[in-house]
Amino acid sequence: MSEEQAKPYRKDSTDYKAQSTITGSGNSDVDVHITIDVDVKPVAFAMLYSLLASKQLTADQFEEALKRLQEL
Numbered sequence: 001m002s003e004e005q006a007k008p009y010r011k012d013s014t015d016y017k018a019q020s021t022i023t024g025s026g027n028s029d030v031d032v033h034i035t036i037d038v039d040v041k042p043v044a045f046a047m048l049y050s051l052l053a054s055k056q057l058t059a060d061q062f063e064e065a066l067k068r069l070q071e072l
Contacts (some may be wrong), residue, residue: 041069042066
């Protein structure tokens, strides 16, 4: 095979092949949506109990706060 025959028929065939592999692969247009829900109620309960234990809340305030938290 001569050197002339071994050359690709297009000068940019390598670039063209790489582009078609990336843009025509079927994976180039992907939308990802992630939703993360974190339940913080256990932390809120712990904080309320801590405030009650350290006497920063009265029993009535604690009961009211618990009711409001459970309504959420």
